[in-house]
Amino acid sequence: MGTLSNPVNRLETPLIDSLSAPDVDLRISPGPVIAVLLGMCLLLFFVMDGQVDADYRLRLLQFTVAFYAMTALAWIVTTSSSSLGCWAVVVGLTVLILFGEERLRLPGFLVLLTIPIALAAVLIHLRAAVGVGVALSAAALALPRLVETGTAPVIALTAVWGVLAVIGAAYRPIHEAALANRQHSEYVSAVLSKTREGRGALAQALDDLAHANRQLALANERTARLREVAEEAQKAKTAFVARVSHEFRTPLNMIIGLVGLMTESPEVYGLNLPTELTKDLTIVQRNTEHLTSLVDDVLALSQAEADRLTLHRQQVDLGALIEGALAVVQPLVEKKRIEIAFAVPPDLPSVYCDRVRVRQVLLNLVSNAVRFTDRGGVRIQVVQRDRYVVISVSDTGAGIPPEQREGLFEPFSHGRGGPWREGAGSGLGLSISKQFVELHGGRIWFESEVGKGSTFSFDLPIELPDEHARKPGYQMLPEWSWIERSSRARPPDLDRQPLVVVCDETGELPQMHAGLSDEAEFVEVSNLNAVAEQLLRFPAHAVVVNSATPQGMWSALAKTRASAPDTPLLGWNVPPRGGRVRQAGAVSYLVKPVTRTALLDALGQVGRPVRRVLVVDDDPDVLQLFERVLLTIEAGLEITLASDGIQALDALREEPYDLVMLDVVMPGLDGWQVLNAKQQDARMRDVPVILVSAQDPINQPVTSPVFMATVDGGLSLRQLVRCSLAVSSQLLRPD
Secondary structure (H helix, E strand, O other): OOOOOOHHHHOOOOHHHHHOOHHHOOOOOHHHHHHHHHHHHHHHHHHHHOOOOHHHHHHHHHHHHHHHHHHHHHHHHHHHOHHHHHHHHHHHHHHHHHHHHHHHOOOOHHHHHHHHHHHHHHHOOHHHHHHHHHHHHHHHHHOHHHHHOOOHHHHHHHHHHHHHHHHHHHHHHHHHHHHHHHHHHHHHHHHHHHHHHHHHHHHHHHHHHHHHHHHHHHHHHHHHHHHHHHHHHHHHHHHHHHHHHHHHHHHHHHHHHHHHHHHHOHHHHOOOOOHHHHHHHHHHHHHHHHHHHHHHHHHHHHHHHOOOOOOOEEEEOHHHHHHHHHHHHHHHHHHHOOEEEEEOOOOOOOEEEEHHHHHHHHHHHHHHHHHOOOOOEEEEEEEEEOOEEEEEEEEOOOOOOHHHOOOOOOOOOOOOOOOOOOOOOOOOHHHHHHHHHHHOOOOEEEEEEOOOEEEEEEEEEOOOOOOOOOOOOOOOOOOOOOOOOOOOOOOOOOOOOOEEEEEEOOOOOOOHHHOOOOOOEEEEEOOOHHHHHHHHHOOOOEEEEEOOOOHHHHHHHHHHHOOOOOOOEEEEOOOOOOHHHHHOOOOEEEEOOOOHHHHHHHHHOOOOOOOEEEEEOOOHHHHHHHHHHHHHHOOOOEEEEEOOHHHHHHHHHHOOOOEEEEEOOOOOOOHHHHHHHHHHOOOOOOOOEEEEEOOOHHHOOOOOOOEEEEOOOOOOHHHHHHHHHHHHHHHHOOO
C-alpha cells in the first residue's frame, strides 16, 4: 500500500489559491432559494395590499407578476442546468429589484441588491458576487436615473460592498473548512481503496492459508497413520527377532552342549576321539558360539532401535572391567602371537555406567583390533578429561582405507571385505557399540592410517549430569536494572513437563529419562533422606519411591511422608537386576545356550552339597543334554527328569531334592508359576532352583506388579473416583 500524505498540512494556502478551486466551494441548490424568494414576494404583496391606493396596487401587482415570471424562468432553467439556474436567479433578482425600485419607489429599496450579491456568493462563487457588485456599481455610475435619485444609490452600493466585505471575510474559513473536508474525503477515499485492495489480498491469503491448513491436516493425518504403521512394523520386527532368537538359542544350546561334551569329556561316550575329529568339532563349536553371539547382537540392535534397551547403571571400576575383557580375547592373542597392553591411571575414578554394556563395547573393539592385527600389538589406554573418561583401543594392523570409512558404524558394515568374509565378523559390533555409548551420553569415533593401524575411542561421563544443580535466577546479573512493564504480561501457554523425584533404594533402576523424557522430567536421589533436600530446591509434582519388594513399599512411603507433606507419593515395585529371579525363589538364571562353565558357576551359588537334582524341560533333547553335562561335573548325582510343571511339582511333593533346574517357557505351567506354587508349599519352599531359558531377563521390559499412591490428608471420594478412572484408563491402554 502506498504512502498517503496528511491533508491537514496542505491547508495553509492563500485565499486566492482557494478561490481558484471552485470544486471545493460550499454551494446550495437554487431550488430552495427560489421557493424562499417566492414566499417573501407573496408576504410583501399581502402586507402592502391593504395599505396603498389603487394605482400603487397596480404597480405592486406588476412587480409581483414580474417576480413570478422571473422565478418561473429561473426554475425552468434550473431543471435543465443547475449552474445556469443559479445565474438566472442572481441576474433575474437583480433586474427585478431594479424594476421594483422603478415601479414601487420605496425608500431604501435598492438596499435589497445585497440579496443577489449574497446569493451569487452561495449559489455560484465569491468571484461571481464580486462581479455582480462591480456590474451594479458601473450601472449606478452610468445610468443618469440612478444618479439623480440622490443618496439612495450611494447607500445601496455601500451596503452591497459592505456585504461583499463581510462575505469575503467569512468565506475564507468556510472555504478552508470545505477544502479540508474535500482533502480528507480524498484521503479517506484513497485509504478505503487501499484497504479494499488489502482486504481482497488478505481474503485471498486466508483462503490460501485455509487450503494449506487443510492440506497440512491431511498430511499430518497421513503421517500419523504411516507412523502407526511403522511403529507396528517395528514392534512386529522386535517381536519377530525376540522369537527367532529364542528359537535359535534352543538348538544352539544342544549343539554347543553336545559338542562341548565331545571335546571336553569324550570319556562319556566310552571312546577316544581322533585328533582330526576333535579339531573339526572345535571348529563347529567356535562357529556355533559365533552364531550365538550374532543372535545376541541382532537382538540387542533390535531392542536399541525400538527404544527398549535400558541401562542398569552402577559404579564400575574400569581397570577391572578391562582386565576381564582382555581375559576373554587372551586365547586369540596367544594364537596370533601379538602383544596386548593397557594403561589405566591409578587415580581414575569409578564410572557410573552399565557394566555389561560397556564390557560388550570393550570386547567388540578389542576383538576387532586383535582380529585384524597380525604383527605388533594392541594397546588400551584410559585417560580422564574433565567429566569424561576416554577409552582408546589402538592396533598396528593394516588400517582402514578412506573409501571404506563412511558408514563404518552402520549395521552390517565392514571396513574390510564382504559381509560374510571369514574373520570379518557380523558387521554389528561397531553399530551396537555406538548405540551403547550414546545411551550413556557419550560418543565414539576412530582414527586410522593405512599401513599403520587404527585407533577406536569412546568417552563416558563419570557421573550423570546434574541438570538441577543451579538455583533459579543464576542467569540474572547484579547490574541489571528493573524496568516496569507498560502493559499487562500475557505469558504463552507452555506445555510444561511435570517434575518427578525418584528415590530408588535398589540402586539399579533403569535411567527413565533415556526413554521417557517426553513424559516427565525425572530427578533421581539415592536415599530417602535426600528427598527432602531435593524438594526444598525444586518443588516436584510427585515423589516416586521404588522398593525391591511389595512388602517394603508401604514402610518406605511412610518414612517419606514427613519429608514431603504436601506432595503426592507413589510407590513402585521395580525389582533390581535379577530381582525377580531372587524374589521368585531362584538362586540363578541361565540363558541358553548353557555352557559347562556357566553351569558350574550356577552350582557354586547353591551354597550346599548337591546330590539329588530334578531337571524340568519340555524338550527331551535338552533333558538328555543336561543329564549328561551334570554327570560330567559330578558322576554320583541322582538325576530325575520331568517334562512339564505339573510333573515337577508332583516330584517335589513325593521326594526331597537338593536342586531343581527349571525351564521357564513350558506348556501348561511355566517356570514362574511352578516357582510360585513351590513358594506356597512349606515342604518344597527351601529347595534351590536354577532357572534356564532362552530369554534373557535383563532384556525384558521393566514392569512393576504393584502401584501405590498416597497423599497427605487422604483422598476424598471425588478424588478416589477420578484417580481410579484415570488409572484404569491407563491400564487398559496398550504400552
